[in-house]
Amino acid sequence: MELVNHGITVESLVRFADVATDALLAAREEIDALNVYPVPDGDTGTNMFLTVSTARDELRQALAADADLDLAAGMTLLARAALLGARGNSGVILSQMLRAFLGRVAQVGAAGERRAEVVAAAMAAATDASYAAVGSPVEGTILTVARAASDAATEAAATPDARAGDVFTAAAAAARSALERTPEQLPVLAQAGVVDAGGRGLCVVLDAAEQTSTGRRPRPVPASMVTRQIPVALPTDDLTADGPAYEVMYLLDADADAIGPLRESLAALGDSLVVVGGEGLWNVHVHVDDVGAAVEAGITAGRPHRIRVTHFAEQVTAARRASTRSTRSGRKVVAVSAGPGLTSLFESVGAVVVPGGPGRRPSTGVLLEAIRACGAAEVVVLPNDADSVRAAEIAAHTAEHEHDVRVEVIPTRAQVQGLAAVAVHEPGRAFDADVREMTATARHVRHGAVTVAARQAITMAGPCEPGDALGVIAGDFALVGSDLSDVANEIVDRLLAGGGELVTIVAGEGGDDLAATTAAHVEERHAHVDVVVHSGGQDRYPLLVSVE
Secondary structure (H helix, E strand, O other): OOOEEEEEEEEHHHHHHHHHHHHHHHHHHHHHHHHOOOOOOOOOHHHHHHHHHHHHHHHHHHHHHHOOOHHHHHHHHHHHHHHHHHOOHHHHEEEHHHHHHHHHHOOOOOOOOOHHHHHHHHHHHHHHHHHHHHEEHHHHHHHHHHHHHHHHHHHHHHHOOOOOOHHHHHHHHHHHHHHHHHHHHHHHHHHOOOOOHHHHHHHHHHHHHHHHHHOOOOOOOOOHEEEOOOOOOOOOOOOOOOOOEEEEEEEEEEHHHHHHHHHHHHHHHEEEEEEEEEEEEEEEEEEEEEHHHHHHOOOOOOEEOOOOOOOHHHHHHHHHHHHHHOOOOOEEEEEOOOOOHHHHHHOOOOOOEEOOOOOOOOOHHHHHHHHHHHHOOEEEEEEHHHHHHHHHHHEEEOOOOOOOEEEEEEEEEEOOHHHHHHHHHOOOOOOHHHHHHHHHHHHHOOEEEEEOOOOOOOOOOOEEEEEEEEEEEEOOEEEEEEHHHHHHHHHHHHHHHOOEEEEEEEEEEOOOOHHHHHHHHHHHHOOEEEEEEEEEOOOOOOEEEEEO
């Protein structure tokens, strides 16, 4: 994350989130295979990936809705999204480290404070926050790796001519060295012949920070660090012979003065206690045998919600079962829909619908849950929005490795492309053939839209003022006018200039009359072309149109 004018930019914040998400995705299976502490449930890499990817998706969605998003709002949003999306022990700790790091960066402004010093101080704050969040800190874990990184950062920043990139480089190198020593500090790691999984995940994140700041690719992890596969349950049917059997997580609305007593109550019930957050919102994680008591402690402290309980033995048994045989069958299409009418159209052909659209694009986690919950052995995903394609691809990759399901993403960038693709979907065909046919159909659809300018701007079609009618072709502004109907007619004419046999018009919220007049224009000017009109109900776009 490069620092500019005593702070990071929104653009560099997004770059870091992208690089970190992609790097954790690539390392997810490796990190899962290292996971033997605190319980060998084989999900540390997945949890850290989902934590960061959820935060990244929220940041990108906010930036798409508001191109002028300022840095302070971006950092606050990223920190909060990481807190809300945190999964597992290491994911919760990582979310607190991100929160503390960004909080310290936001305090920049001290006289004479150099950029390198800001980075080092922020890393030290992140390490302190991670230790404070854990009920009983243990060395040889992510905490040890974090301490080594922040100590090296502080030392590097003390050099008068040090730059922010130098600090990240020193921190990442120190983290890798500390990671290699974790088996010397934690006997369970030495017995399994692995390094700490959470520490490895933190190294991936620090490598991403170094890459974002300097442009240099991180060093590859030594092959010797991964020497085993995901663990299986012990004969006792728990993951550890004498440890708690359940992981309990929930978000908690509570005052800060209630957190101390909550920590004491939960510490008496189990282990692996982590409580992070602030300003009235907390993320609570603990391993216990008495799930009810852990939830009741939250009720005493405030209002727990989004409660998630995992039985470790069942989790690993399910993973082991999925690796030998699949309980899934059939094929499903998961489609992102931008309006109630579009939802009805997708559902009428059997698609599983995920609500979306500008300003409310689905996260990777939401798409992953839709893929998982549909129960199919083969899934085709239609993101139907350019900014949702990457989230869909990450969800698909994760689902294939977690849930024994084959997933293909057809990179549809418009709702009408998704409608065209699902219209030729045929579950009776071979999966590859079905995907090829849907992809080819979507690719050959020429698509456009009509919307209304919300503010003054310079577009590819020229300047516009609030209230102007804007015509869109293939995602780019192509026409600025004063009348929606005139602009809609011109967009259709341009799309038909390359030929076509079918025009599909989708009316948005309040756009039925516009759709009718546009259809009439097509029938009058292009008599050889068939016209189909649907009520989509999408907002922001009174009209969507496609030509096939």
